[in-house]
Amino acid sequence: MTNDFPNEPVSCCETCDFVLRIGIFFDGTLNNATNISHQRGKGFREEADDSYKSDYTNVWKLHKVYPRLHSQRTIKGERYIFGNFYIEGVGTDDLEDDDGWDSATGSWTTGIIAKTKKGGAAAWGFVDAYANCNIRRIELDIFGFSRGAATARHFANLIKKLDGIHTVSTFQAKDYGRRPRGWERKLEPTDAMRGPKRTLNQQRRYLYSVFSEIPTQIKFIGLFDTVPSVISSAIDHTAQNDDNGVVMTDLPPGIATEKVIHLTALNEQRGNFGLKSVLSNPVACDLPEVNEEGNHLEECMYGAHSDIGGGYVSKETKMELGTAESAAEKALEKGWIGEHVSKSCTSETSISPNFLMPTQNTTETCIIEGENGRIIRTREIIDNGYTTPIEEYETKMERDHVDGRYARIPLQKMHDYAVANTVPFKSLDPDKNPNDSQFLRDQVDLPEDLQSIRDKLMVHKEISSEELELLYKDYLHHSDNEKSIRFLPFITPHARHESGKRLIFPNKS
Known part of the structure; x- marks a missing residue:
């Protein structure tokens, strides 16, 4: 049974005993669905900032087929209420200019930590709306692409570390009745951070309000080609290492109760796009293959970074x-x-x-x-x-x-993996969702010559040499580019790694 009351919290008297299921979707660097929608109303302009002229990513598309915010569903005799939150990518804000520094470093006001805080605040606000009700438990599904995948991993680690849905305190200065001396300056949480079922938790310089009294579990983590690429400090001047500063990208065993799925780009070779694996002993990813450790699964797929996560516009x-x-x-x-x-x-x-x-x-x-x-x-x-x-x-x-629709195959892959592991996505089949049929056709339909390739890749069958030639000619992107930054000819941010192979960093438990 399904009842939808989107965008409005459900009254406690109507739901005396229920489960909150929250989906959080972190988009990739310079990917922003609001900016794309805004720009499409004006037509494509080459001079627009990157986040305005790209295509919608697979993270956004999955967000659109997750149950709507505050919608209800009865599953196996339990009443569920859903939260659904999309967080725009690093280096972007809605309807603002892209931030070149943040997108280059993964840090600062639109960096990984900032997007983690935004996702946490959104989830916390949703739980807060039901804090006076009888919540059996909270279940989380977390998705991300590129630096959004790194954000998803950091967010998941914080959930485990703090043992609950959390928000970073909005501080107010402690009132001493006089001007405080330097050594006695302290900060207090705002009143909004106090309330039922929550506790305050100090972690270094952050104070969190955590719903620690409500059992919380991460059910599923879905990642498209994790690239942290963090320049973390004055000492760390390169993104070509596994030093991500305070960003926690290692996923311990059992962090998700169902599955951690990671789809990775076989044809990505840029030096600044090193892959953070979910495996402690990752493979070179030279061929399409699937590898597992515990409930962590990593699949190498044909394509460059955004062939996997989406975002390429079909064009020259x-x-x-x-x-x-x-x-x-x-x-x-x-x-x-x-x-x-x-x-x-x-x-x-x-x-x-x-x-x-x-x-x-x-x-x-x-x-x-x-x-x-x-x-x-x-x-x-x-x-x-x-x-x-x-x-x-x-x-x-x-x-x-170059046709950008190849990315719809990794989209269907992730969708199928997720549904097989209890994620409550709608079907991507337009015929099964007549109310959303046109939207789904726009997002999942494939040209005829790509359909047979999709059918093989979905069941891990080898494609023919002719089919592989077709992919390279018409669908896959050549992402490494020796073009330098204007006025800085010695900096080539998208250059191929000097080894000719992608940097791959292991997951450390």
């Missing part, structure tokens, strides 16, 4: 492949532009007017056309006639259209 793409001589050949061999169709080269030569040592400069530009774009390789040859000529390469790739 351009990227700089770097200065390696072999860059063009490797991209062509991988099939990023499909089959080689044609190649054309032009050459220009000039002489530098140097009296002592005239130099001949030759620029050769080759355009390799493929089925879905082109690779442009420029070779500069500098020859002074005395020393060995210097050769410099620069390679770019343009793809005419």
Whole structure:
């Protein structure tokens, strides 16, 4: 039986004995559903901030199929009331400019800790609305993508550490009746933090109000490609390590009663996008595979970071492949532009007017056309006639259209894993949800050539070489890019890791 009263708390007299089930969804860095909706009313603009011009992620889509806020359902004889909260990604606020510093470091006012506090406050406010009622227990489902996955992990650890739903105190200064001396300045919680079924818990410089008298359990944790990438202090100047400062990303055994599911990106190789595994002995993730430790499951899937978590808009793409001589050949061999169709080269030569040592400069530009774009390789040859000529390469790739709908396969994967482990999602089948059929079709429908691939990947079957070629040509994204920051040519935030492989950090129990 289902009764929906969205956005309004249910009266205690109507629900004398019940369970609160709360879903919290932490979006990825520079992902913000409110900003996307706002921008779509104006049409796509390339100059807009990133959080306005991306697509909705899988985290947001799962949030939309979770039971609505304050809706009710009877499950196995128990009355449930649901909380459902979406928290926008690191580096963003609703209808505000993106914060470049926060998105680069994962810290500060829109960083991981700030988003954890926001999620905690939302859940705490929901429980507070029912604090005078008879609550049997609280059950949590926690989801996240990218740094949102790191936020989800930190939030889950805080729930366990504090033993309940919590909010950080809104402090007010203690009244001494005079100006306090430096050594006696203290802070007091506001009255709102006191009340039934809660206690105050001091942890370092934070004071939490915790619903510690209500049994609380994390049922399910669903993660899309966890990338903490935290620059945590003045000492830690790099995101390419497992030092995440105060952010708690390690998940102990048993933190979720049902399952911890982690979908990871097989084709992600950026140095600043190191993966935080949920396994103590993670695999290299070179091939699609599933590995388990206890109730932690990690599945490597084809795709780059946002092919797994969602957020790519279907459009043309351009990227700089770097200065390696072999860059063009490797991209062509991988099939990023499909089959080689044609190649054309032009050459220009000039002489530098140097009296002592005239130099001949030759620029050769080759355009390799493929089925879905082109690779442009420029070779500069500098020859002074005395020393060995210097050769410099620069390679770019343009793809005419990359379809973002592949991310709907990881969406369906996570949905199926979650439903199999008691998460109360609606079905993604439009025919089973006539009231939401158009929304679901917009979010889950796949082109015909991708459906057969989806069917195989959903049951862990190997796809054919032709199907893999199709993925690389039309659907998967080449995320590493040697393009530098404007005015800072020595910084390439999306460069491939020097090893050519992704950094993977183990989960420490």
